[in-house]
Amino acid sequence: MSVYGFKILADDDIPLVKAELRKDADFPDDLIIASILDAEALVLDYITDVFEDGKYPRSVQKAVRLLCGALNADLIGNVAELKNGNYLPERVCNMLFAYRTPTAI
Numbered sequence: 410m411s412v413y414g415f416k417i418l419a420d421d422d423i424p425l426v427k428a429e430l431r432k433d434a435d436f437p438d439d440l441i442i443a444s445i446l447d448a449e450a451l452v453l454d455y456i457t458d459v460f461e462d463g464k465y466p467r468s469v470q471k472a473v474r475l476l477c478g479a480l481n482a483d484l485i486g487n488v489a490e491l492k493n494g495n496y497l498p499e500r501v502c503n504m505l506f507a508y509r510t511p512t513a514i
Contacts, residue, residue, distance in 0.1 A: 417449045417465045417473050448476035456508040472504040
């Protein structure tokens with residue numbers, strides 16, 4: 410169980426997220442933790458599959474880390490306009506496609 414309330418990533422993934430975001434080791438963990446929590450919430454809202462054992466596939470974990478990068482870029486105004494008509498970047502949607510059942514209207 411995560412000390413920080415993570416549902417998809419583990420507490421020991423913080424250094425990995427920092428490295429993927431190209432942040433120095435002294436970059437505040439609080440900002441990384443907030444990004445992870447936000448990204449996880451968005452991913453969990455998007456996917457429809459349920460993972461009872463709490464073990465998410467590597468592609469879902471990677472999607473969270475990619476989304477952390479997008480959220481971080483958005484904070485400094487460098488995010489590219491989304492062209493897929495969705496609130497998630499296309500790369501993230503592509504990684505999560507297998508875990509989402511489309512909603513019919």
